[in-house]
Amino acid sequence: MKKAFAQVSNLKSTAEDLKPTHFYVRFLPETTEEMTILIEDTLLKLYDYPFDYEIIQDGQYYHDPSIPLDKFTWLYTVVPPDYVFPNVKYEILEEIYLPEDSEEEAELKSLAITGNLPDGNLKSAMLSKYKPTGQILVQDNSNNTEPGLRNVQIRLRNWFRIDEVYTKDDGSFKAEENFRGKVDIKIIFTNSRYKMRSTMVNLFDNIDYKIANEVESYNLVICRGDRTGSAPSGWNWKKDNELWAYATISNTIEDYYGYCRTENIGTPPNTIRIWANSNRKDKAWSGSAPMFSHGMKYYTLNWDKWWKYAANVLYIPVSNVLMNIFQWFLPDVIINFNRNSIENSNEINETVFHELAHASHFNKVGAGFWDNYINYMVNEGSYGDGNGKDADLVAISETWGFHMGWYLCRTKYPSNPIVTLEGEENFVPGQKGGIDVGWVWDASTSRNQRTGWIPRGLMHDLIDTQVDNVRDTFNDNAGAFTNQEIFNALDKDVRSPQQFRDRLMSETSNRDQTDVNSLFEAYYFN
16 A cells, blocks of 8 residues: 555655554454453454455355364454454454545555456546445245345455445345445344354354355345245345245344234344254254343253253254353344254244244343243253143243244235144143143044143134134133233233233223133133
């Protein structure tokens, strides 16, 4: 840059008084506390690979081969000269000068001096500054649409110049910085509502996915790996099960917040930490909402039982490395899927809606309530048979989660035959001491029906207006309650279905009380 400035006249700075605008640096955290310091520093845009390396093959992460895999790797970025470095090991690799727009002739001369002028022609490059653009769509194979990937962070980088923007509702984005030359583009799954990470990759930060290398604009459709066909003209397709799962989870989160507004129910806490874990062995999706980072008393857990629960129910492999990462990251919501056998969009949506409904409930009832809830789940290894301590608290919490997962999935996919198979409508209630969630054969309809001691069909029966037989002589004559009224009754001192019933009645002027009491008796909570 100094050589280039010496060759250009009419600049406000001379080569002699040119000072660095940035330092090219790298950090090496040694503890989770040091990593947290770096991650929470909003000035740092961290990469796990050096900026001055050419990327030969894209991947999800890079770990410096000189550092053991169970240790944090070097993290690279640029900082201004007045940056106050934290108490974390770092190295200043280079002094950098990033020219202003008015200094483009000097910038081009510097590229020519170093042999990096794209076409070798200084004059033709004078008009080449631009703001990169693009659009990202996500396959929804449950309704055969391709909506935009909404409100995710897009990071664009050319050499040492970095810009971050967020996608709009249609998945489009446009850089705010002016760039010269082509850029690398990555999706970072984070916004003000959540931070998403994966179990096995990118251990230092949110899940990021590099989608383009050396481009000026980029249009992408993210789809499952088994998608057939070809991309529209001018578009690229990324057939990747994991990326598709992350993108679908992200869009479902956006949908959930929209439904919170339309249903008038509370939202989860800000910036929940989501662990999207791709290690499940069967086809089904599953999840959990421990809400660790928002105050749940994780230190009260029996960690031996937790890891058994995590391995058997959440499909998280147990290792010292993951245990350390887990206790550093402290997830709020865990979503599990099988990277090699991805389910359809509606299955993902139902799981995410279920767990976010728990997060909304947590945000209302607080950590003390949730401490009892999670400890029951861990001690019982899941829902248990209903006889353990705080089983009634789990019953009402899980009923809300199951209800909203199914209700919102039906709302989003009203014409999908898988979603509209009556879901909770034909639930067969069982007494405590029975199975947690199972299936019974219904000869009259020639199909299996869900059953269990958790009354997962109860809230649907409260809002629907259909009269149906719940069991024996009990018919569902209650109805026309709203999700808002149900959520309003889920207070922190409501720790059983019966207490929920009583609170709902008191807050709705005992509307339809006789039928409501009969409905709860039908579900064995009288």
